[in-house]
Amino acid sequence: MQKSAPQFFDEMQLDDSAVRDIYSAYNSWLQNVPHQQLATKRAEAEVLFRRVGITFNVYGEEDGAERLIPFDVIPRLLSAKEWAQLSAGAIQRVRALNMFLHDIYHKQEIIKAGIVPASILANSQYRPEMFGVDVPNQIYAHIAGIDLVRTSESQFYVLEDNLRTPSGVSYMLEDRKMMMRLFPELFRRYSIAPVEHYPQVLLNNLRAVAQSGVQDPTVVLLSPGAYNSAYFEHAFIAQQMGIELVEGQDLFVRNNAVYMRTTQGPQRVDVIYRRIDDDYLDPLVFNANSMLGVPGLLSVYRNGGVTLANAVGTGVADDKATYIYVPAMIKFYLGEEPLLENVPTFELSKQDDLQYVLAHLNELVVKEVQGSGGYGMLVGPAASKKEIEEFRIRILSRPSSYIAQPTLALSTCPTLVEKGIAPRHVDLRPFVLSGKTVTLVPGALCRVALKEGSLVVNSSQGGGTKDTWVLEGELENLTQQVTEIKKTRAKNTTVEEQVC
Amino acid sequence: MLSRTADHLYWMARSIERAENMARVLDVTYNMSLVPNAAESEAGLWLPALEISGNVEAYERDYEEYSATDVIHYLAMDMNNPSSIYSALRSARENARAVRVAMTSETWENINTLWLEFGQFTGQDFTKSGLREFCDWVKARSHLFRGVCFGTMLRDDAFSFVRLGTFIERADNTARLLDVKYHLLLPSQEEVGGAVDYYEWSAVLHSVSAFHAYQKIFSDTIVPWRVAELLVLRCDMPRSLHACFDEITPILEQLSGVRSSESRRLAGELHAKLHYGQMNDIFQNGLHEFLSVFIESNNLLGSEIQRTFLNAAVN
Numbered sequence: 001m002q003k004s005a006p007q008f009f010d011e012m013q014l015d016d017s018a019v020r021d022i023y024s025a026y027n028s029w030l031q032n033v034p035h036q037q038l039a040t041k042r043a044e045a046e047v048l049f050r051r052v053g054i055t056f057n058v059y060g061e062e063d064g065a066e067r068l069i070p071f072d073v074i075p076r077l078l079s080a081k082e083w084a085q086l087s088a089g090a091i092q093r094v095r096a097l098n099m100f101l102h103d104i105y106h107k108q109e110i111i112k113a114g115i116v117p118a119s120i121l122a123n124s125q126y127r128p129e130m131f132g133v134d135v136p137n138q139i140y141a142h143i144a145g146i147d148l149v150r151t152s153e154s155q156f157y158v159l160e161d162n163l164r165t166p167s168g169v170s171y172m173l174e175d176r177k178m179m180m181r182l183f184p185e186l187f188r189r190y191s192i193a194p195v196e197h198y199p200q201v202l203l204n205n206l207r208a209v210a211q212s213g214v215q216d217p218t219v220v221l222l223s224p225g226a227y228n229s230a231y232f233e234h235a236f237i238a239q240q241m242g243i244e245l246v247e248g249q250d251l252f253v254r255n256n257a258v259y260m261r262t263t264q265g266p267q268r269v270d271v272i273y274r275r276i277d278d279d280y281l282d283p284l285v286f287n288a289n290s291m292l293g294v295p296g297l298l299s300v301y302r303n304g305g306v307t308l309a310n311a312v313g314t315g316v317a318d319d320k321a322t323y324i325y326v327p328a329m330i331k332f333y334l335g336e337e338p339l340l341e342n343v344p345t346f347e348l349s350k351q352d353d354l355q356y357v358l359a360h361l362n363e364l365v366v367k368e369v370q371g372s373g374g375y376g377m378l379v380g381p382a383a384s385k386k387e388i389e390e391f392r393i394r395i396l397s398r399p400s401s402y403i404a405q406p407t408l409a410l411s412t413c414p415t416l417v418e419k420g421i422a423p424r425h426v427d428l429r430p431f432v433l434s435g436k437t438v439t440l441v442p443g444a445l446c447r448v449a450l451k452e453g454s455l456v457v458n459s460s461q462g463g464g465t466k467d468t469w470v471l472e473g474e475l476e477n478l479t480q481q482v483t484e485i486k487k488t489r490a491k492n493t494t495v496e497e498q499v500c
Numbered sequence: 501m502l503s504r505t506a507d508h509l510y511w512m513a514r515s516i517e518r519a520e521n522m523a524r525v526l527d528v529t530y531n532m533s534l535v536p537n538a539a540e541s542e543a544g545l546w547l548p549a550l551e552i553s554g555n556v557e558a559y560e561r562d563y564e565e566y567s568a569t570d571v572i573h574y575l576a577m578d579m580n581n582p583s584s585i586y587s588a589l590r591s592a593r594e595n596a597r598a599v600r601v602a603m604t605s606e607t608w609e610n611i612n613t614l615w616l617e618f619g620q621f622t623g624q625d626f627t628k629s630g631l632r633e634f635c636d637w638v639k640a641r642s643h644l645f646r647g648v649c650f651g652t653m654l655r656d657d658a659f660s661f662v663r664l665g666t667f668i669e670r671a672d673n674t675a676r677l678l679d680v681k682y683h684l685l686l687p688s689q690e691e692v693g694g695a696v697d698y699y700e701w702s703a704v705l706h707s708v709s710a711f712h713a714y715q716k717i718f719s720d721t722i723v724p725w726r727v728a729e730l731l732v733l734r735c736d737m738p739r740s741l742h743a744c745f746d747e748i749t750p751i752l753e754q755l756s757g758v759r760s761s762e763s764r765r766l767a768g769e770l771h772a773k774l775h776y777g778q779m780n781d782i783f784q785n786g787l788h789e790f791l792s793v794f795i796e797s798n799n800l801l802g803s804e805i806q807r808t809f810l811n812a813a814v815n
């Protein structure tokens with residue numbers, strides 16, 4: 001195995017010799033498995049994924065351009081204790097963000113208190129249409145993906161919040177299913193917290209946010225359709241929840257209600273889990289050219305005739321320009337200290353910050369606010385001089401459109417690559433669900449940058465995924481279990497030998 | 501269920517069935533071409549295959565002669581022919597993909613695998629070799645499709661629309677096959693019982709997997725009117741028109757529920773003709789006429805199903 005570069009924290013190894021406790025059993029298993037066998041397992045996984053059709057579409061490519069997101073067979077492990085800290089932090093954050101969204105569309109107390117500047121109301125993601133609109137349980141972000149990165153044993157950072165239509169949860173579920181199929185012996189050896197109940201938790205939450213008075217709410221998933229890059233996920237989640245997967249053309253508005261067209265005539269819809277961006281939801285209000293939405297939907301929504309999850313206008317809370325205020329929001333709304341830290345961030349609208357950033361472009365990561373997908377960003381240490389200079393011009397033309405952060409030494413995780421097993425940088429996206437309560441299932445989407453040295457994990461930039469194992473119970477128990485299993489195995493072997 | 505979902509499921513099943521029937525026609529025609537003197541010319545052999553699929557005109561726009569190479573390519577692999585096996589299977593997979601939620605994962609994986617496997621046949625020259633293997637594969641995948649639907653799907657509306665698609669398409673295909681072959685072969689009535697005739701009619705039977713059924717039921721020489729009876733009126737012959745409507749009629753009864761619908765009435769009328777009809781009467785008025793009317797009514801039924809259930813226009 002290649003040694004991990006010393007400046008990065010590795011999830012498996014403390015240093016060259018010591019394996020972290022939670023990985024010890026896995027490591028001893030891994031030592032005895034030839035890499036060729038792992039590669040065979042990975043190939044097996046690819047065949048299965050392709051057969052199941054767990055693919056994403058690549059825009060603008062020829063027919064048949066359905067690609068697999070690379071899957072790595074080496075899992076990322078988190079101890080029960082680590083998970084307890086991360087999940088408490090993520091829940092705290094989402095609670096505050098939902099309170100912020102309610103506030104910003106009602107009394108705007110956080111602005112009056114001078115904690116968040118009024119300029120936030122000019123953000124293009126702020127939807128004036130939502131002002132004064134009451135949503136059930138005051139929940140805006142029913143599904144939130146919180147992107148976390150790690151730089152040391154104890155240091156986690158929130159990289160960004162995804163509160164619009166966060167995707168990737170199907171990989172959390174499908175990767176787990178695949179791992180259980182490929183390596184059942186590991187699941188016997190470890191006590192791994194299950195994640196399979198995610199769709200059930202989500203469905204219960206969605207039913208809980210129907211307008212009051214609805215007895216047996218009809219929940220649907222609204223997708224842009226089979227040519228959307230995340231279509232597999234839409235189909236998968238709808239199927240897991242046993243709800244209809246609808247497209248805009250299947251829905252229509254009448255008498256302040258939304259209906260779907262069925263073979264038995266129109267049927268009322270109460271909750272729409274929508275995977276279409278705000279801009280495309282209703283051609284009468286937003287993008288008039290949208291063929292994906294439902295004319296009149298927003299009017300019904302504002303009058304309380306239907307619930308949308310996530311709510312319209314959540315984008316104002318997950319924008320990079322808002323991100324910097326989240327720790328202050330937590331203190332303001334909850335009166336608590338943030339459990340998870342933000343990455344220190346430079347605001348280029350501030351003159352001092354701008355000067356510093358321009359002088360240190362080769363060390364920093366610069367991100368465009370209101371951007372996504374890893375395209376509108378500069379990773380200083382990985383960029384060429386030419387790229388840096390081009391980006392400098394872009395920054396100077398609109399400084400307030402950018403923020404900058406130090407290049408984080410993202411932790412690495414052993415990953416099966418062509419040369420064998422090597423460390424690759426990873427992040428973590430747990431999904432926080434808000435309904436009656438705020439919860440998350442013990443697992444996450446773990447994205448891995450497969451290119452050596454790369455820090456960009458986005459699937460659109462060649463990232464892959466890993467299964468994330470949250471280990472249940474305390475470490476001592478675990479070590480004990482492993483020892484017991486070993487003993488039992490030894491005994492069994494003896495018995496078998498005797499029988500032979 | 502969603503009308504759009506029903507639409508996709510219905511057309512998915514129709515496309516698979518269409519591909520299977522096309523494979524049957526190709527397979528049998530190819531076998532005939534191996535029988536010496538089966539037809540006067542290559543065109544005489546391959547033109548009927550085009551007629552059965554009902555797209556001679558479209559063919560003539562793109563091709564000059566009815567050679568084995570061209571017709572096989574057109575019916576099996578031509579992307580511009582909406583009825584080619586390629587187009588039918590592709591359409592089945594596209595429809596399935598659009599509504600994978602509405603079917604069991606086994607059903608979806610089955611169709612997805614079918615499409616992935618199809619790749620192995622592209623670029624092959626079927627006039628040289630491999631056509632039989634290809635046709636066998638198409639038939640086997642179609643059997644598998646129906647089996648996996650039957651074995652895994654909940655007996656709800658989704659299942660009903662899948663079955664409906666299969667049998668509407670099958671009834672159309674069987675009727676066309678019989679019509680073309682009968683039309684073509686009848687002039688040589690005086691030679692009934694001749695060797696070529698035997699091969700032709702046994703080929704027709706083979707193409708609908710009815711050769712052994714014929715032997716078992718009639719255990720006699722293969723004569724055209726009995727073949728017709730088998731494929732029109734016998735309810736125990738799974739590809740006969742009667743058998744198709746034994747499936748279609750109750751499905752439409754159940755889907756319509758308390759609503760009265762034109763599709764239900766049409767299906768009932770057709771079913772009654774097949775259920776109570778007699779072969780003598782059909783022959784007296786002309787089998788060709790009977791089949792023409794049937795094909796037309798069956799198409800009309802298809803349009804009604806489309807209008808009532810699948811398009812679900814809201815007034």
